[in-house]
Amino acid sequence: MNDAMTQDSSVRILFVDDEEYILNSLKRSFSQADYDILTADSGKMGLEILEKQPVDVVISDFKMPEMNGLQFLGQVREKHPHALRAFLSGYVDQLAVIKALTNGIATVYFPKPWDDTELKVSIDHILQIQKALKEKKLIELMDSASNLPTLPAMYQKFSQAISTGASLGQIANLVSEDAVVTARILQISNSAFFGRGQTASIEQAIMILGLDTVKNIILTIALAADLQIAPEKMQNFEKIIKHSSLVNKYFLLIYRMAFGRPVRPENTSLCITHDIGKIVLLQYFPERFQSMLDFQAKNPHLGFYQCESELGYGETAHTQIGGYLLDLWNLPKLAVEVAMLHHDANHKNHINRDTLKVVHLTNELINLLALNPEVKEIEESNLDKNLLQELKLKPDRIDFLIPNIKKDLIGL
Incomplete structure (x- = not known):
């Protein structure tokens, strides 16, 4: 199956799914959108389409016979690195999805069933980013870097604690789990710039610096640890x-x-x-x-x-x-x-x-x-x-x- 819906726009999106009714539904959803819509019912056919014409966004199901979405988008990344890649799937293997997103095989995961408006807005957003960041050269460069850093786990935990209304004591306990982060926060809070006197209390240090400053200190320290920066760097x-x-x-x-x-x-x-x-x-x-x-x-x-x-x-x-x-x-x-x-x-x-x-x-x-x-x-x-x-x-x-x-x- 290979179907194209030609619009005035030069933006081209390829949907790949082994279920024909899903592809038909997507075509209806995007019938009024200003895109060229291509569809394929297998990863193999998707690759054949990509060999014949450039595509801006490739959105694939995860669980498909013969070649699954992970394998398909992996080949898309290798052969057509300029194309933005995403999953649209009801199959949820959380570990596999996280691995795919972490390794840059896909940029985003859309769940099934989808909301037409939300899906369109999300795709528009992806395309705006593509344009603003001059995607083709930039993505090729970034794709050449294996294992780009993910958002550090400590930073995510800290952000989640703030968003869920954790108490200052709970946040201080979380920070105290990492001795390096704790020492750095105390060092900065005791610096002359803040001029609040000396403290050995992580709670007081957080109050002096503020949650946003602490959050970004955590980001830089955790990033250095995750990247395993070599001594010479x-x-x-x-x-x-x-x-x-x-x-x-x-x-x-x-x-x-x-x-x-x-x-x-x-x-x-x-x-x-x-x-x-x-x-x-x-x-x-x-x-x-x-x-x-x-x-x-x-x-x-x-x-x-x-x-x-x-x-x-x-x-x-x-x-x-x-x-x-x-x-x-x-x-x-x-x-x-x-x-x-x-x-x-x-x-x-x-x-x-x-x-x-x-x-x-x-x-x-x-x-x-x-x-x-x-x-x-x-x-x-x-x-x-x-x-x-x-x-x-x-x-x-x-x-x-x-x-x-x-x-x-x-x-x-």
């Missing part, structure tokens, strides 16, 4: 984490200066993950990461992102990689946008333009002072003055922060 890993923490610290200050109010509680740790794409490069593409550092050493006036552009990696820069990974982890869309667009304050597609402008300004300021420590006043630098005007920030207010930023940059 640890110095660069630590630099990325310290830079992200520094950007987050001054983002909170500059946001308040610009708008006269604090950042919304759920956004207080937005910048902690903004450079996570660099961590992916460091771990999975070390030669490319090192080539950036080598090029930057020869061109010390250029930042990492500028080096990527100069060397032709614009469409698969660390920003795109970071956005891809955070979206894969289903983190808030604003966190995804901050990762993707923190070097592009004027991008038309971002959700919260004001927030992103402050992130961009803060990141550029930190990078500027790291590359040009002799700068004492913003007026004598190449920092975007138009952006300062848009945020109604006078240069001398930013100048006030420069000595503290330079002090924080020591050793970075």
